[in-house]
Amino acid sequence: MKKKRILVxxxxxxxxxxxxxxxxxxxxREENNPTRVIEVAQEFKPDLILLDIIxxxxxxxxxxxxxxxxxxxxxxxxxFLTAIxxxxxxxxxxxxxxxxxxxxxxxxxxxxxxINQYLVD
Amino acid sequence: xxxxxxxxxLLISDAPGSNSQFRRLxxxxxSSEFSIESTPRLSDALERIAVGAVDLVLLDLDLSxxxxxxxxxxxxxxxxxxxxIVVAGVDDEQLAVELLRHGAQDYLxxxxxxxxxxARAVRFALERNRTEREHSMTLPADNLPxxxxxxxxxxxxxxxxxxxxxxxxxxxxxxxxxxPFTEVSGHDYATNSHNGPPGGPHRxxxxxxxxxxxxxxxxxxxxxxxxxxxxxxxGGRVIGRFRISPENxxxxxxxxxxxxxxERYSRLLNSVTDYVYTVELEDGRVVSTQHGPGCRAITGYxxxxxxxxPMLWNRIIHPEDRDLVIAKVQQLIRSGVPRDIEHxxxxxxxxxxxxxxxxxxxxxxxxRLTAYDGLISDITERKHAxxxxxxxxxxxxEVVSDLVESQEELKAAQLQLIQAEKxxxxxxxxxxxxxxxxxxxxxLQMGIQYLADSPSGDPETRQVVxxxxxAATDRANSVIENLQNFxxxxxxxxxxxxxxxxxxxxxxxxxxxxxxxxxxxxxxLAADLRTCNLEPHAIEQVLVNILSNAxxxxxxxxxxxxxxxxxxxxxxxVQRTQGDRSGRHLRAGASVVAIxxxxxxxxxxxxxxxxxxxxxxxxKETGKGQxxxxxxxxxxxxxxxxxxxxxxxxxxGSVATIFLPSNSGID
Numbered sequence: 001m002k003k004k005r006i007l008v009x010x011x012x013x014x015x016x017x018x019x020x021x022x023x024x025x026x027x028x029r030e031e032n033n034p035t036r037v038i039e040v041a042q043e044f045k046p047d048l049i050l051l052d053i054i055x056x057x058x059x060x061x062x063x064x065x066x067x068x069x070x071x072x073x074x075x076x077x078x079x080f081l082t083a084i085x086x087x088x089x090x091x092x093x094x095x096x097x098x099x100x101x102x103x104x105x106x107x108x109x110x111x112x113x114x115i116n117q118y119l120v121d
Numbered sequence: 122x123x124x125x126x127x128x129x130x131l132l133i134s135d136a137p138g139s140n141s142q143f144r145r146l147x148x149x150x151x152s153s154e155f156s157i158e159s160t161p162r163l164s165d166a167l168e169r170i171a172v173g174a175v176d177l178v179l180l181d182l183d184l185s186x187x188x189x190x191x192x193x194x195x196x197x198x199x200x201x202x203x204x205x206i207v208v209a210g211v212d213d214e215q216l217a218v219e220l221l222r223h224g225a226q227d228y229l230x231x232x233x234x235x236x237x238x239x240a241r242a243v244r245f246a247l248e249r250n251r252t253e254r255e256h257s258m259t260l261p262a263d264n265l266p267x268x269x270x271x272x273x274x275x276x277x278x279x280x281x282x283x284x285x286x287x288x289x290x291x292x293x294x295x296x297x298x299x300x301p302f303t304e305v306s307g308h309d310y311a312t313n314s315h316n317g318p319p320g321g322p323h324r325x326x327x328x329x330x331x332x333x334x335x336x337x338x339x340x341x342x343x344x345x346x347x348x349x350x351x352x353x354x355x356g357g358r359v360i361g362r363f364r365i366s367p368e369n370x371x372x373x374x375x376x377x378x379x380x381x382x383x384e385r386y387s388r389l390l391n392s393v394t395d396y397v398y399t400v401e402l403e404d405g406r407v408v409s410t411q412h413g414p415g416c417r418a419i420t421g422y423x424x425x426x427x428x429x430x431p432m433l434w435n436r437i438i439h440p441e442d443r444d445l446v447i448a449k450v451q452q453l454i455r456s457g458v459p460r461d462i463e464h465x466x467x468x469x470x471x472x473x474x475x476x477x478x479x480x481x482x483x484x485x486x487x488x489r490l491t492a493y494d495g496l497i498s499d500i501t502e503r504k505h506a507x508x509x510x511x512x513x514x515x516x517x518x519e520v521v522s523d524l525v526e527s528q529e530e531l532k533a534a535q536l537q538l539i540q541a542e543k544x545x546x547x548x549x550x551x552x553x554x555x556x557x558x559x560x561x562x563x564x565l566q567m568g569i570q571y572l573a574d575s576p577s578g579d580p581e582t583r584q585v586v587x588x589x590x591x592a593a594t595d596r597a598n599s600v601i602e603n604l605q606n607f608x609x610x611x612x613x614x615x616x617x618x619x620x621x622x623x624x625x626x627x628x629x630x631x632x633x634x635x636x637x638x639x640x641x642x643x644x645x646l647a648a649d650l651r652t653c654n655l656e657p658h659a660i661e662q663v664l665v666n667i668l669s670n671a672x673x674x675x676x677x678x679x680x681x682x683x684x685x686x687x688x689x690x691x692x693x694x695v696q697r698t699q700g701d702r703s704g705r706h707l708r709a710g711a712s713v714v715a716i717x718x719x720x721x722x723x724x725x726x727x728x729x730x731x732x733x734x735x736x737x738x739x740x741k742e743t744g745k746g747q748x749x750x751x752x753x754x755x756x757x758x759x760x761x762x763x764x765x766x767x768x769x770x771x772x773x774g775s776v777a778t779i780f781l782p783s784n785s786g787i788d
Contacts (some may be wrong), residue, residue: 012560014589018567021582022574054556083559084552104559105566108574 003027004119007046009037009063010081011055019050022108026115034058038066041073047119053082053096061097077118081106127154128243131169133192134181135161143179149236153244163192170200177243180225182209190220197224201486204250206242208234226250395499398427398434399483401492405454410434419476419499421469439465439473450480454490457482463500475504553737553748557600561593568593603749613659613760617652617784620660620685620714627664628683634672635681645684651783653714659757660781663765666750667718667777674722674775682719687712687783694764694780707764713780721774725767733767 006026016030053060083104090103140159147155182189206227217228226246396415412427442464459481479496568590690711732738737748758765763781
């Protein structure tokens with residue numbers, strides 16, 4: 001079975017690198033520059049996008065809206081992975097702009113559980 | 122009555138030769154003429170008094186017929202008006218006081234009698250007696266409101282009551298103690314006018330119980346109150362006069378036509394609303410009421426109606442006020458103190474009128490309350506005005522309390538705002554903290570996960586992961602450290618130091634960054650720079666922060682210019698600019714060292730300028746800026762009593778300016 005493609009967008013390369021190391025079960029593409037996300041996503045065709053929120057140049061909320069504007073990316077699940085929500089808020093299934101949230105720091109199990117929940121077969 | 126020439130003295134004594142003894146004594150006095158007759162019997166004495174043949178009684182207390190005191194008491198009861206002097210063979214002061222209390226005018230010790238002293242005692246006794254009576258007579262005149270100048274007969278007393286003009290509007294009551302009240306209205310004044318030639322009031326023909334008007338040579342009008350004097354015998358006596366002067370005497374000189382005067386009075390009378398009533402009492406019970414003609418205007422009922430129905434007056438008092446009025450009347454009867462009552466009347470038409478009711482008690486010569494007089498004034502308009510005022514006042518009070526309430530609401534709202542503002546800052550702080558600390562922790566979390574998942578993984582990868590984790594730990598720690606430094610209120614270890622030297626140290630600290638990005642550095646450090654009192658390490662931290670920012674703003678290289686110069690703070694420097702929230706400590710005219718750091722970088726977006734000194738505000742990517750550098754820098758400069766500002770330079774790039782208070786010494 002082909003690995004699910006996950007696009008991880010975070011301005012911190014250290015974090016995206018570690019995420020890729022920890023989640024070999026997915027085909028992970030790191031992107032540290034939010035302004036390049038649309039272009040990369042159209043080429044990569046992710047099954048899910050993990051999105052940081054606080055980033056220079058463009059915040060995650062704006063980026064999510066831009067992704068939704070793309071016909072090809074309209075139905076790609078987006079999950080926010082951010083330090084600005086608390087673990088409790090995330091567990092209470094808080095959403096931002098209709099997208100589910102995960103709180104940093106996050107455990108691998110929670111991350112995998114969440115990703116699998118929103119992955120569309 | 123006093124006739125200057127003759128005082129009729131009656132001696133009650135049974136001592137032989139007493140008559141001639143007293144005659145001799147009185148004859149020693151030449152200023153008065155005395156007639157003296159004597160009797161040992163009380164009945165004879167009362168008879169003589171009744172026919173008016175006695176002006177004064179001399180009572181010998183040592184009567185053998187009975188106790189002298191008994192005669193005294195009977196005399197007082199049966200001939201209360203007659204002046205009386207007691208003569209006694211004992212010089213007993215206590216007895217004298219007792220006798221005076223029982224109505225004697227004087228007490229004389231026989232053993233020390235001397236002619237002129239006796240005559241004087243007689244004259245004084247007569248005078249005292251007369252004054253006491255007149256006092257009771259003039260009491261009703263006190264009811265008259267307002268500013269009448271009343272000269273009593275022989276100019277012995279002057280009384281001032283308030284407002285002559287108003288007195289003219291009133292019905293005047295004259296109350297001789299021995300006769301019924303006679304009402305003299307303004308019309309009577311008119312009919313009685315000019316009935317005597319100008320001159321002293323004493324020689325005028327007096328009309329008992331009447332008022333006589335006189336025009337005096339100066340144009341003023343004199344009113345004479347004439348009445349019968351007790352005891353009867355001499356006919357009318359002028360008991361006093363009051364005088365009303367015209368506002369402008371020249372307008373009222375003699376020769377003015379009577380018609381003009383009458384017109385003046387009728388005009389005054391037409392505006393009369395006040396009137397006087399009398400309530401006669403017997404044993405404290407109302408037997409009759411008499412109301413002056415003015416009563417019709419105020420009550421709607423005429424004097425005849427009041428006369429026919431003694432209880433009418435009581436009935437027209439407004440039911441809600443009746444108890445108050447009755448209570449006040451009873452109080453008056455008990456205490457004798459006149460007081461004003463304001464109450465409502467139900468007029469004949471059913472309309473309600475407010476009146477002021479001023480009541481004065483009247484006593485007979487025995488001190489018994491026989492009547493009280495009341496002056497009624499219509500105060501309906503005043504009351505309405507008062508009510509309006511009260512309403513206006515309570516409205517005002519409502520407005521005031523509303524204002525107070527709104528002010529309190531405002532205060533509460535302001536407090537809420539402050540609270541909200543605080544929460545907002547706490548929220549910002551928490552969000553900043555979260556971002557700066559949780560991101561390194563996310564790296565640590567992933568690192569741990571990786572190490573746990575692959576205990577025997579590729580050593581090179583393991584090393585990279587461990588390095589990432591170490592860096593993340595340092596970052597998280599530095600955030601907390603910086604925050605601690607920021608919030609600490611530690612005393613600065615200030616000393617006089619050279620800013621130029623600190624600038625050079627700071628430049629060395631960022632030398633690596635400068636070299637890597639190929640930034641050219643230009644320094645323009647003033648050679649005569651004054652020293653500043655500062656903590657070099659703290660100022661170096663500030664400069665490093667700003668220099669690092671400048672490096673970040675010029676990723677593709679550029680020019681960094683640092684200058685230092687002595688300056689005097691000008692008024693425009695004190696004005697706050699956007700992005701500048703310091704400057705609180707500096708005043709215009711202060712001597713400072715100015716440090717300017719200019720870059721040729723990207724500048725600061727205008728919308729970000731107001732926030733650049735905010736804690737955790739950053740435009741840099743995560744890990745590169747914590748949003749602490751400028752906040753901490755500003756804090757340090759503030760602690761030095763200086764000022765820091767950041768602006769975009771006109772030609773591009775940004776310029777940071779730091780003022781530090783300088784010493785007089787040169788570096």
